[in-house]
Amino acid sequence: MKKLICRKATLKDFEGICQLRHQLLDDPEDRLTLEYAPYNEKNDRPWIQKCLRSRQRIVVLIAEDEEGICAHSIVCIEKVSRKMQAYVTYRKKARLVHLYVAVNKRHQGIGTALLKYTLSYLKQKGAEFVDLECYMHNDKAAALYAKVGFKDVFVEKRFMFSK
Numbered sequence: 001m002k003k004l005i006c007r008k009a010t011l012k013d014f015e016g017i018c019q020l021r022h023q024l025l026d027d028p029e030d031r032l033t034l035e036y037a038p039y040n041e042k043n044d045r046p047w048i049q050k051c052l053r054s055r056q057r058i059v060v061l062i063a064e065d066e067e068g069i070c071a072h073s074i075v076c077i078e079k080v081s082r083k084m085q086a087y088v089t090y091r092k093k094a095r096l097v098h099l100y101v102a103v104n105k106r107h108q109g110i111g112t113a114l115l116k117y118t119l120s121y122l123k124q125k126g127a128e129f130v131d132l133e134c135y136m137h138n139d140k141a142a143a144l145y146a147k148v149g150f151k152d153v154f155v156e157k158r159f160m161f162s163k
C-alpha cells in the first residue's frame, strides 16, 4: 500500500470529501437497498458541512494518500441520557454511519486501515461499543467488519408495500 495517513477531517477537507462522495452518484456497491433516495449532491453538501462543523457528536475521519482523500468514515457518538441509563449497560456508544473507499482505491487495504483507525479513535473518545448497519448482500463490507471483530447481532427485517 502507498503511504496512507488517517486523521480527523476539518472544514478545509470539505471539497476533497465532496469529490470523494461524488462517486456515490454511480456506485452500485453502495446502493444495495431501494428505500433510500439516490445520492443527491445538493442535499449532501450541506450535510457534510454540518458534520464537519459538529463539535463532538458527528465526526468525519479520512484516509489520504499522495493523490488526496481516498476514503472516509462518518461516526456519531452518543452519550446515554440519565433516563436511559437504567436500561443499558453502557454510557457512551458510537454508530458507524458510513465507510467509503474511492472506487479505484479498493482492495488495497485502505478500508481496513481506516476502519481500524476509526475504532481506535472511538475508543480513545470513551465509546464502549460501536454499531453499524450492513446490507445482507454487501459481502465485501461484511467480510471487512468480521475481520476487525464485529459480530452479527440481529437481522433487521423490512417490508415494502408496492406502489
Ligand SMILES: CC(C)(COP(=O)(O)OP(=O)(O)OC[C@H]1O[C@@H](n2cnc3c(N)ncnc32)[C@H](O)[C@@H]1OP(=O)(O)O)[C@@H](O)C(=O)NCCC(=O)NCCS
Pocket: 029, 030, 098, 099, 100, 101, 102, 105, 106, 107, 108, 109, 110, 111, 112, 113, 133, 134, 135, 138, 139, 140, 141, 143, 144, 147
Ligand atoms: C467495503 C469497502 C469499505 C472495503 O474497502 P477496501 O479498501 O476495498 O477494503 P480492504 O482492501 O481493506 O479489504 C478489507 C477486507 O474486505 C474484504 N474484501 C475486500 N475486497 C473484497 C472482494 N473483492 N471480495 C470479497 N471480499 C473483499 C476482505 O475481507 C478484505 O480483507 P483481506 O484483504 O484481509 O481479505 C469498500 O469496498 C467500499 O467503500 N464499498 C462501498 C461502500 C460500502 O459498501 N461501505 C460499507 C457500508 S456498510
